[in-house]
Amino acid sequence: xxxxxxxxxxxxxxxxxxxxxxxxxxxxxxxxxxxxxxxxxxxxxxxxxxxxxxxxxxxxxxxxxxxxxxxxxxxxxxxxxxxxxxxx
Amino acid sequence: xxxxxxxxxxxxxxxxxxxxxxxxxxxxxxxxxxxxxxxxxxxxxxxxxxxxxxxxxxxxxxxxxxxxxxxxxxxxxxxxxxxxxxxxxxxxxxxxxxxxxxxxxxxxxxxxxxxxxxxxxxxxxxxxxxxxxxxxxxxxxxxxxxxxxxxxxxxxxxxxxxxxxxxxxxxxxxxxxxxxxxxxxxxxxxxxxxxxxxxxxxxxx
Numbered sequence: 001x002x003x004x005x006x007x008x009x010x011x012x013x014x015x016x017x018x019x020x021x022x023x024x025x026x027x028x029x030x031x032x033x034x035x036x037x038x039x040x041x042x043x044x045x046x047x048x049x050x051x052x053x054x055x056x057x058x059x060x061x062x063x064x065x066x067x068x069x070x071x072x073x074x075x076x077x078x079x080x081x082x083x084x085x086x087x088x
Numbered sequence: 089x090x091x092x093x094x095x096x097x098x099x100x101x102x103x104x105x106x107x108x109x110x111x112x113x114x115x116x117x118x119x120x121x122x123x124x125x126x127x128x129x130x131x132x133x134x135x136x137x138x139x140x141x142x143x144x145x146x147x148x149x150x151x152x153x154x155x156x157x158x159x160x161x162x163x164x165x166x167x168x169x170x171x172x173x174x175x176x177x178x179x180x181x182x183x184x185x186x187x188x189x190x191x192x193x194x195x196x197x198x199x200x201x202x203x204x205x206x207x208x209x210x211x212x213x214x215x216x217x218x219x220x221x222x223x224x225x226x227x228x229x230x231x232x233x234x235x236x237x238x239x240x241x242x243x244x245x246x247x248x249x250x251x252x253x254x255x256x257x258x259x260x261x262x263x264x265x266x267x268x269x270x271x272x273x274x275x276x277x278x279x280x281x282x283x284x285x286x287x288x289x290x291x292x293x
């Protein structure tokens with residue numbers, strides 16, 4: 001969860017309940033599955049299913065396309081952080 | 089639930105009962121383990137406090153969300169309960185609609201619908217007595233069928249029907265006894281002691 005907070009620059013802060021609500025949703029949608037684990041540790045580990053990888057791929061392509069379009073139309077903020085639209 | 093972690097967080101593990109039983113059994117241990125990890129990785133007492141604050145805010149929201157999801161799943165898993173609940177609830181709709189319209193009329197125009205057709209027989213009898221009675225009967229019969237099928241009743245699965253039954257009985261009770269309600273609510277102790285007088289009062293109404 002610290003990782004999520006770090007990766008999103010503090011925009012997403014999950015508590016344990018919200019985290020497992022999301023895990024349950026992903027398991028129910030067959031996007032992730034619990035990994036077989038025979039150790040004595042209490043923790044459970046999850047991995048993406050085939051469907052999960054497919055969905056991740058299509059989401060990545062969608063975001064890549066969005067960023068590419070924004071670049072082409074010069075809609076991304078420039079190095080100073082100001083939007084290109086501000087100059088129009 | 090992990091005994092070691094339940095001992096480490098006795099209050100929080102008790103509060104996990106706010107989650108639906110099925111969800112708690114599946115994810116309860118992991119939630120406790122995650123909380124333990126968050127606290128163990130916290131670098132300072134201030135960060136540990138932040139973890140507890142976040143967990144305290146997260147619990148009611150996540151528990152409510154899971155309860156609502158479970159209700160939805162139950163309704164989805166049991167079309168019989170869903171169908172019976174919707175039909176019986178729809179039969180109660182005219183009662184609440186009539187009261188709402190009357191209330192609006194009073195609020196906006198300072199009038200009531202008491203002299204309209206809605207408040208005269210046979211329409212009055214329909215929305216005020218027969219439809220709620222039918223709704224209650226459908227709910228009751230459905231509950232009996234569920235008990236006969238499963239040999240038990242789960243309130244978490246049948247609460248919509250139990251709710252409709254309760255509302256229907258309340259409406260019918262109000263309609264049948266609203267004239268005599270003062271016979272039992274004026275001084276309940278005295279009225280219980282003088283049961284004969286109380287019954288006679290009810291009969292006269």
